[in-house]
Amino acid sequence: MHDLFLWLFSGLALLGAVGTVSSRHPINSAMSLVLTFLAVASIYALLDAHLLAAIQVIVYVGAIMLFVIYTILLMDIRIDDLAGRVSPVAAGPLVVLGLAWLVLIGARISDLGPPPVPSVPEGFGTVRGIAMELFTEHLYTFEMVSILLLAAIVGALVLARQVAESTTVTNEADG
Amino acid sequence: MNSSIPTMAIIGTMLFSIGLIGLLVRRNMLILLMCVELMLNGANLVLVTYSRLWTDQSGQILAFVVIAVAAAEVAIGFGIILSIFRRRDTLDVRRFNTLRY
Numbered sequence: 493m494h495d496l497f498l499w500l501f502s503g504l505a506l507l508g509a510v511g512t513v514s515s516r517h518p519i520n521s522a523m524s525l526v527l528t529f530l531a532v533a534s535i536y537a538l539l540d541a542h543l544l545a546a547i548q549v550i551v552y553v554g555a556i557m558l559f560v561i562y563t564i565l566l567m568d569i570r571i572d573d574l575a576g577r578v579s580p581v582a583a584g585p586l587v588v589l590g591l592a593w594l595v596l597i598g599a600r601i602s603d604l605g606p607p608p609v610p611s612v613p614e615g616f617g618t619v620r621g622i623a624m625e626l627f628t629e630h631l632y633t634f635e636m637v638s639i640l641l642l643a644a645i646v647g648a649l650v651l652a653r654q655v656a657e658s659t660t661v662t663n664e665a666d667g
Numbered sequence: 668m669n670s671s672i673p674t675m676a677i678i679g680t681m682l683f684s685i686g687l688i689g690l691l692v693r694r695n696m697l698i699l700l701m702c703v704e705l706m707l708n709g710a711n712l713v714l715v716t717y718s719r720l721w722t723d724q725s726g727q728i729l730a731f732v733v734i735a736v737a738a739a740e741v742a743i744g745f746g747i748i749l750s751i752f753r754r755r756d757t758l759d760v761r762r763f764n765t766l767r768y
Contacts, residue, residue, distance in 0.1 A: 505678060505682060525704060532711070539715050544715060544730055544731070552734070556738055559745060564697060586692055606670040607720060617724070622724060626728055647742075651743070
């Protein structure tokens, strides 16, 4: 049962990833990316990282992708903006190189054989387990992430003000 | 469960590689940022896989940090793309070749 779900979600994740890279219109890319994020969240659940699976759905699918889709809708993209889908000179060698690299990594990992996986300790990957570790051992990491998010908020505000000012100037020039 | 750990590590690597190929090959600014998201997700998947293998939650905490960084990156990155798009009226990265506006 576990293996069946694993193969199902792995396939969906790869399908979404390929769709993201190869779609012509950004909105199709965004939708494929949502599929990948949901599949990855399911794989997290299979790995007993339950809190992380929930956070993946809430933050990635709920917040980040919503933002991406709003941005795409705001842009009013004409289809002639989308010219130059793939640079053909770069694509061939890159795909070959990427596949070769994957085969190498895959061979290396499967050479090691299936490792013995210990059973899950009490509270592993739950809210309690993560919180106990996050707020004791990794408290500085937590603080640094808060500072990063504060900086991101300030940066987003500055960008939003710039956009607002430039639109005002254009409107005045038009009028 | 034993045999699924290598599979998950390989899937994470594949997501990262596909994202990297997309980042190098595509020219649409929006899709480039989405490829970065894909790479972050691949790295996260490998982190969580090994966190399960060693039953060490530090990997999951690092994955949380990566999610926070991804959220910040999207907020700033798409703001910048939006303001460039308003000035240049294009999304083609080949057209963004000057630092002045």
